[in-house]
Amino acid sequence: MGAGLGRLWAKHGHHVMFSYSRTPEKLDKLVREIGAHARSGTPEDAVHFADVLLLAVPWEEIKDALSAAGALNGKTLISCVNPFGPRGLEVGLSTSAAEEISRLASDATVVEAFNTTFAGILHSRAHLFGSNMPTVFYCGDDRDAKRTAAELIRDAGLQPVDAGALENARYIEPLAMLMVELSQSHLMDSDIALRLMNPAGATELVKSGDVLARSFVGIFAGANGALAAEEVLAEDFVAYLPYSRYPVRGREKFEHWMKQFRSAFSDFECDIDELIDDGMRVAARWTWSGTHIGKLLGIAPTHRKIEFTETHLLRVSGGRIAEDHVSANLLELLAQLGAAQFAAA
Numbered sequence: 001m002g003a004g005l006g007r008l009w010a011k012h013g014h015h016v017m018f019s020y021s022r023t024p025e026k027l028d029k030l031v032r033e034i035g036a037h038a039r040s041g042t043p044e045d046a047v048h049f050a051d052v053l054l055l056a057v058p059w060e061e062i063k064d065a066l067s068a069a070g071a072l073n074g075k076t077l078i079s080c081v082n083p084f085g086p087r088g089l090e091v092g093l094s095t096s097a098a099e100e101i102s103r104l105a106s107d108a109t110v111v112e113a114f115n116t117t118f119a120g121i122l123h124s125r126a127h128l129f130g131s132n133m134p135t136v137f138y139c140g141d142d143r144d145a146k147r148t149a150a151e152l153i154r155d156a157g158l159q160p161v162d163a164g165a166l167e168n169a170r171y172i173e174p175l176a177m178l179m180v181e182l183s184q185s186h187l188m189d190s191d192i193a194l195r196l197m198n199p200a201g202a203t204e205l206v207k208s209g210d211v212l213a214r215s216f217v218g219i220f221a222g223a224n225g226a227l228a229a230e231e232v233l234a235e236d237f238v239a240y241l242p243y244s245r246y247p248v249r250g251r252e253k254f255e256h257w258m259k260q261f262r263s264a265f266s267d268f269e270c271d272i273d274e275l276i277d278d279g280m281r282v283a284a285r286w287t288w289s290g291t292h293i294g295k296l297l298g299i300a301p302t303h304r305k306i307e308f309t310e311t312h313l314l315r316v317s318g319g320r321i322a323e324d325h326v327s328a329n330l331l332e333l334l335a336q337l338g339a340a341q342f343a344a345a
């Protein structure tokens with residue numbers, strides 16, 4: 001579990017430290033595979049290194065792992081530990097692994113998450129089920145720690161569902177046991193996952209990359225009824241555009257840039273040509289069109305109808321689009337705008 005989640009989080013730009021193994025070379029190999037965002041150390045090093053800790057050790061090792069970690073100094077401790085023993089759940093109904101861990105690590109804020117998600121799903125990448133992200137139920141008693149956990153669940157390409165107080169771990173852990181039973185007893189193997197649904201598809205508790213990309217196009221086009229930019233773009237959104245030499249950094253600056261860009265056109269429209277969503281990144285090709293009525297790229301209004309196609313590679317993080325890398329044939333746009341030196345190209 002630790003290796004799978006750490007790999008996905010590092011991919012999302014987080015810095016991770018792996019610790020706690022009887023074979024430290026295994027952790028070193030993992031770090032080499034992941035690269036610059038990963039390192040290894042002792043459990044104590046990990047506590048000093050990180051703001052958020054993941055406890056992903058077998059139930060029988062929790063005391064040993066927590067004592068190796070030392071003081072947790074109020075940090076958020078995400079536990080995916082299931083209290084599995086040789087005869088099934090070792091605690092339940094009147095307590096849970098998460099509550100026991102919270103008692104043992106009383107100087108940490110415990111959130112339970114990922115208990116029902118098989119490690120194999122994480123290793124084969126969370127988008128195994130297309131844009132139907134598997135659900136991760138999380139529970140805890142501290143709102144900020146839960147918010148952090150929800151973001152980390154999203155960053156692993158999964159759907160966070162708030163399951164309430166830490167006590168509700170008593171219901172999540174048996175569900176994890178059921179998943180194990182299904183995978184072992186009914187020959188379903190472990191390529192299975194849970195997804196919470198409710199009627200009318202109004203359940204997108206987290207917008208998928210596909211939905212975010214479509215909303216982004218609506219915002220770019222200035223379409224009536226488009227979602228607000230803050231629901232779609234991260235506050236520190238960065239756009240690498242073919243129209244400017246330097247990236248546009250920050251959602252507000254980008255909104256200003258879009259308004260200015262659109263103001264060079266009347267009847268501005270956008271159509272999506274193609275969209276591919278891999279759960280973490282979305283590739284979208286779209287074509288905008290409009291009549292050129294204002295200065296664009298230093299070129300005075302031509303009153304020509306312009307149509308131009310761009311390809312966007314969008315990085316999704318924390319349920320918002322964080323980055324947009326745009327490729328487009330700018331020579332073609334300049335030629336359409338009648339820039340004489342490009343018109344013949």
Ligand SMILES: NC(=O)c1ccc[n+]([C@@H]2O[C@H](COP(=O)([O-])OP(=O)(O)OC[C@H]3O[C@@H](n4cnc5c(N)ncnc54)[C@H](OP(=O)(O)O)[C@@H]3O)[C@@H](O)[C@H]2O)c1
Pocket residue numbers: 001002019020021022023026055056057058059061080081082083084114115116117118119120176
């Ligand atoms: N696997 C799943 O699909 C899954 C899904 C949901 C929740 N969970 C829960 O997540 C937790 C971790 O599961 P996992 O499958 O990731 O476990 P794991 O691979 O067996 O062990 C996790 C880590 O603990 C280390 N470890 C185990 N015993 C140790 C010991 N005596 N001394 C030092 N290090 C030790 C392992 O290192 P070495 O083996 O290299 O020594 C490994 O780095 C469990 O509580 C499980 O119930 C698992």
